[in-house]
Amino acid sequence: MAIPDWILQLGYDGLDRGVVPDFIVRLAIRALLRQRLREIDYGSLEVNHAMKMAWIEGVKRRTTIADVPEKANEQHYEVSTKFILSTLGPRAKYSSCLFPTGNETLEEAEVLMLESYCQKAQLQDGQDVLDLGCGWGSLSLYLAQKYPKSRIIGLSNSSTQKAHIDATARSLGLTNLDIITTDVNTHDFQETTRFDRILSIEMFEHMKNYQVLLQKISTWLKFTDSLLFIHIFCHRMTPYHFEDTEDKEGGDKTNWMAKNFFSGGTMPSHDLLLYFQDDLTLVRSWYLSGTHYSRTLEAWLKLQDQNGEAGLQELQADAKAKGQDPIEGVKAFYRFRVFYMACSELFGFDRGQEWGVGHYLFKRKNVA
Numbered sequence: 438m439a440i441p442d443w444i445l446q447l448g449y450d451g452l453d454r455g456v457v458p459d460f461i462v463r464l465a466i467r468a469l470l471r472q473r474l475r476e477i478d479y480g481s482l483e484v485n486h487a488m489k490m491a492w493i494e495g496v497k498r499r500t501t502i503a504d505v506p507e508k509a510n511e512q513h514y515e516v517s518t519k520f521i522l523s524t525l526g527p528r529a530k531y532s533s534c535l536f537p538t539g540n541e542t543l544e545e546a547e548v549l550m551l552e553s554y555c556q557k558a559q560l561q562d563g564q565d566v567l568d569l570g571c572g573w574g575s576l577s578l579y580l581a582q583k584y585p586k587s588r589i590i591g592l593s594n595s596s597t598q599k600a601h602i603d604a605t606a607r608s609l610g611l612t613n614l615d616i617i618t619t620d621v622n623t624h625d626f627q628e629t630t631r632f633d634r635i636l637s638i639e640m641f642e643h644m645k646n647y648q649v650l651l652q653k654i655s656t657w658l659k660f661t662d663s664l665l666f667i668h669i670f671c672h673r674m675t676p677y678h679f680e681d682t683e684d685k686e687g688g689d690k691t692n693w694m695a696k697n698f699f700s701g702g703t704m705p706s707h708d709l710l711l712y713f714q715d716d717l718t719l720v721r722s723w724y725l726s727g728t729h730y731s732r733t734l735e736a737w738l739k740l741q742d743q744n745g746e747a748g749l750q751e752l753q754a755d756a757k758a759k760g761q762d763p764i765e766g767v768k769a770f771y772r773f774r775v776f777y778m779a780c781s782e783l784f785g786f787d788r789g790q791e792w793g794v795g796h797y798l799f800k801r802k803n804v805a
C-alpha cells in the first residue's frame with residue numbers, strides 16, 4: 438500500500454524541524470524503498486526489459502546532457518564548504534568509499550577507494566589526467582600528490598569547490614593541478630588539450646543524455662592507449678529519474694529526494710552505460726556491494742552529528758549570507774541528516790545487493 442501524501446507531508450515538516458526520531462525516519466525510508474521496488478517492477482522480465490529500452494531511448498532524445506545543473510549547486514556543491522567538509526572524511530571524498538572488511542576508518546576507506554581507481558584505470562606518473570566532476574578535490578589532489586610528473590585537470594561547475602581545492606593545493610605546494618569551473622553541458626577543451634586518462638566519479642548521476650556526453654568525452658581522449666574510468670552508483674537492474682514532478686518516463690513519485698537533493702538526477706542501472714558504446718568500447722566493469730556506500734554514509738552522518746552545533750550555526754550564517762531567513766539553514770541541516778540516512782538505507786537494502794556502485798573502464802573506439 439502506498440503511503441498517503443498527507444502523512445508524507447506531515448512527516449516532511451517534522452523532518453525539517455529535526456523532531457522525528459531516527460528509528461522512525463529509517464522505518465519510513467525502508468517502506469519507501471520497498472514502494473520504489475514495487476514501482477519499478479512491471480511483473481515480468483519481458484516487460485521490465487522493454488521498459489528499460491524505452492527509458493534508454495528517452496534519454497537519447499534529451500536535448501541537454503544535464504538538466505538544471507544550477508540546482509545541483511544549490512543543493513550540494515555550493516552549500517557552505519565549511520559545513521560540507523565538517524561531515525566528510527579528511528580527503529573530502531563526496532562519493533562511496535571502500536570498506537573491504539567493514540572495520541576500516543573513513544580515512545582508510547577514502548584512500549582504499551582512491552587507490553582502487555589508480556589500479557583499475559592503469560594510472561602512471563607522467564600522464565595527462567582529467568578528473569571530471571572533481572567535487573572538493575579528493576581524487577584531483579590525491580593524483581597530483583601521487584603522480585608529480587602528471588598534469589591533472591579537475592573540472593566541476595562549482596566555484597566554491599574550486600576555491601577550496603586551489604587553497605589546499607597551494608598549502609601542499611602542488612603545481613601540477615588546475616581546477617576549472619564550467620558546465621559539462623557546454624564545455625569543450627581546445628584541440629591542444631587531450632588526456633591519457635579521464636576519470637569521472639559520481640558525476641554521471643547528474644546527467645541525462647549519455648550518448649552526447651560520452652561522444653564529447655571520447656573526443657577529449659588521446660588517440661593512443663587512452664582510457665576512461667567511470668564510477669557511478671546504480672540500481673542492479675532498472676534506471677529511473679529523480680524529478681520534482683511525476684514523469685511518464687519512469688520518474689520519481691515521492692519527490693522529497695528530487696526536490697531537496699537530486700533535481701534532474703538519475704539512478705542508472707548497472708548495465709546502463711553499456712548501451713552507449715557508439716564512441717567508446719567497454720574494456721571491463723565491476724559491481725561493488727552497496728554496503729560500501731552505506732558504511733560511508735553512516736560515517737558522514739556520525740561526523741555531522743559530532744560537529745552538529747558548529748554545523749547548524751554555519752548553515753544559518755550561510756542562509757543569511759545568501760539573503761534567506763536563517764531558519765532555512767536549520768532546515769538544511771536536518772535535511773542533510775535525512776539525506777545521509779536515506780542514502781545509507783538505500784545502499785544497505787538487502788545487504789547491498791539491490792543498489793550499489795558500478796565501475797567501468799572504456800577505451801576509444803577504432804583506435805590503437
Ligand SMILES: C[S@@+](CC[C@H](N)C(=O)[O-])C[C@H]1O[C@@H](n2cnc3c(N)ncnc32)[C@H](O)[C@@H]1O
Nearest residue numbers: 506530531532570571572593594620621638640
Ligand atoms: C557527487 S559529486 C562527486 C565529487 C567527486 N568526484 C568526489 O568523488 O568526491 C559530483 C560532482 O559533479 C559535478 N557536476 C555535477 N553536474 C555538473 C555539470 N553539469 N558540469 C560540471 N560538473 C558537474 C559537481 O559539481 C560535483 O563536483
